[in-house]
Amino acid sequence: MRTAFYISDGTAITSEVFGHATLSLFPVEFQHKTIPFVETVNRAHEVKELINKTVSAEGEKPLVFFTFVNPELSDIILSSNAVCYDFLTLASHVLKKELKTEPVPRIHRTHSIHESSYDFRIDAVNYALANDDGANIKNYEEADIILVGVSRSGKTPTSLYLALQYGIKAANYPMTEDDLEKGNYPKCLLPFKNKLFGLTIDPERLSLIRQERMANSKYASIRQCRIEVREVEMLFKKHKTSYLNSTKHSVEEISAKIISEAGLVRRKY
Amino acid sequence: MRTAFYISDGTAITSEVFGHATLSLFPVEFQHKTIPFVETVNRAHEVKELINKTVSAEGEKPLVFFTFVNPELSDIILSSNAVCYDFLTLASHVLKKELKTEPVPRIHRTHSIHESSYDFRIDAVNYALANDDGANIKNYEEADIILVGVSRSGKTPTSLYLALQYGIKAANYPMTEDDLEKGNYPKCLLPFKNKLFGLTIDPERLSLIRQERMANSKYASIRQCRIEVREVEMLFKKHKTSYLNSTKHSVEEISAKIISEAGLVRRKY
Known part of the structure; x- marks a missing residue:
């Protein structure tokens, strides 16, 4: 069974919801793996290794849905041997034209105790x-x-x-x-x-x-x-x-x- | 304040999570409106009218994050005077090449009582x-x-x-x-x-x-x-x-x- 990873520097809930909704469109079964709180370069390299081992073990590239605030961490994940889908960055490219404003990503924006609610x-x-x-x-x-x-x-x-x-x-x-x-x-x-x-x-x-x-x-x-x-x-x-x-x-x-x-x-x- | 709509034939939770995560990247305040369970052509036309009224009232196109299984309903929302973002369809175009499988959307796939969990x-x-x-x-x-x-x-x-x-x-x-x-x-x-x-x-x-x-x-x-x-x-x-x-x-x-x-x-x- 092909593996889908949900990876983030936060809870990875957004990656899970988006990735799961997307995959559920297809009549294919996946094995789901969430890796939250990837907050350092070292940890990102560990995760990259884990992804690459999955490729060797399964003979198929896993799908990786991820969000990071720090582009250095994104780049490490993007350099793994997988189908990577950085969906929020893609969406922000569309929106920044419409909003005429640059995005200002902050860590733990969503699903954190700092939300006013x-x-x-x-x-x-x-x-x-x-x-x-x-x-x-x-x-x-x-x-x-x-x-x-x-x-x-x-x-x-x-x-x-x-x-x-x-x-x-x-x-x-x-x-x-x-x-x-x-x-x-x-x-x-x-x-x-x-x-x-x-x-x-x-x-x-x-x-x-x-x-x-x-x-x-x-x-x-x-x-x-x-x-x-x-x-x-x-x-x-x-x-x-x-x-x-x-x-x-x-x-x-x-x-x-x-x-x-x-x-x-x-x-x- | 600009309005963001989250619209779906189901709960609209996926649209909310994705839309909210995307908008939170920008230093801009939005008024959020969720419209769940848009399941008929009539209801979709009502929603389109509501969106168009928002444009007249606010002088700015609202942002619309939506997901529909029935393309007829998508088309009605897409014909409204708004910035529409059909993010799951976009993602499924990317994935279907990778999975070499066509998507088979079913209604209420996620967040429904039919999930095995x-x-x-x-x-x-x-x-x-x-x-x-x-x-x-x-x-x-x-x-x-x-x-x-x-x-x-x-x-x-x-x-x-x-x-x-x-x-x-x-x-x-x-x-x-x-x-x-x-x-x-x-x-x-x-x-x-x-x-x-x-x-x-x-x-x-x-x-x-x-x-x-x-x-x-x-x-x-x-x-x-x-x-x-x-x-x-x-x-x-x-x-x-x-x-x-x-x-x-x-x-x-x-x-x-x-x-x-x-x-x-x-x-x-």
Whole structure:
């Protein structure tokens, strides 16, 4: 299997995202190797040697997606026996004409603690944990959004993703059978109706997820799951709460849809 | 301020990461707008109109970073009055020569629930939550890694990031004063010494973080923070536990370093 390297003087996350998205266009399998924090000439030479050994071992040039701020390090990687793709430099050549400005690369520009959004993101993670699963119903003033849905409909991973990636403070509240029987949102949510966003899920999928947690329980039975899902969706409609079905979507997709539909302000790009 | 659009038929995360990394090379401020899930001809025309209105309002062409699987949708965006950068198509032209294979784009290739790693990632999030802060010392068999450190040294956000982004099962255990007084890891950790990874932090920063949580407490005092940090670092050295200082690093950087140093297997690229 051909090897793809993702190399950088920082986390190499940008190289990974770009390289992986590009390679996924082709019906070919790759072995992926990330080498972050290549920050010295010595280390760059070590990495070059590693690349060259891969060529000897596999008989094929690996693909190398890389970004460096220091051109001396770029040059060492470029001199290896590989197909090198310095995609940010290529893009900056296009953009500098349009922006009529020279690029001024700085190290650790992205994915570092120096991004202005960083403290927001850590605060948001602490908020999401403290307000997970209806744990703390007194802090909803502070929420950017409150996810509601039945138990195991995907609220917790979504809250955490919104917090970690975007610095959005997402609380989540599980609608219990008690709440659903009353046919209304609980009192603690009513003052914050404009912050609510519903998650629903196909009852069959919900039952499977709950089985893993509590096999053969009433809680996991398909009948119970059907009742709860029907009732929570009725509630969303009655209160005109925006909602989406999480069954076939990843946390990335659910988060992107919520941000877009609820018009949330992101603290990070 | 000039506008940068990130547009896609999916989450637009790839466009955001690539576009943002490129723009961050330049000493220019941008207004960022993401438009995900542009999946129909009608919607693409709406977006084109929005782009063209931006030109009239700002007097400058916005920058548009986009990816589409359907070329009909690409063409609509390309016909807008903007600087359009179809970076994946450009990259695929380079790669198809090298790979001697035509690209076969599929919709929602990346960041979707169909990635084989998806269930791993959600399991890992549930694992990280259930094993946060020493909550469950019986499940360490299952851990890929166990983060250890004093209270508030960055263990929880790092565990969650490792889980959400990479599907790595990370437990975390807070070394209490009690543990530190005994001068050894607690019994529950000793059988898993090879899975431990330490986080430390500058005492001044630790004291600030703890002050926010419990102002004027012994717990937050600089003296207490100094003692705990010194003792935990001695312990890391005594047991030859790999560790790093989280003070000046983001969760992305800490995670990348841990994966690289501990040789962890990632389930997602």
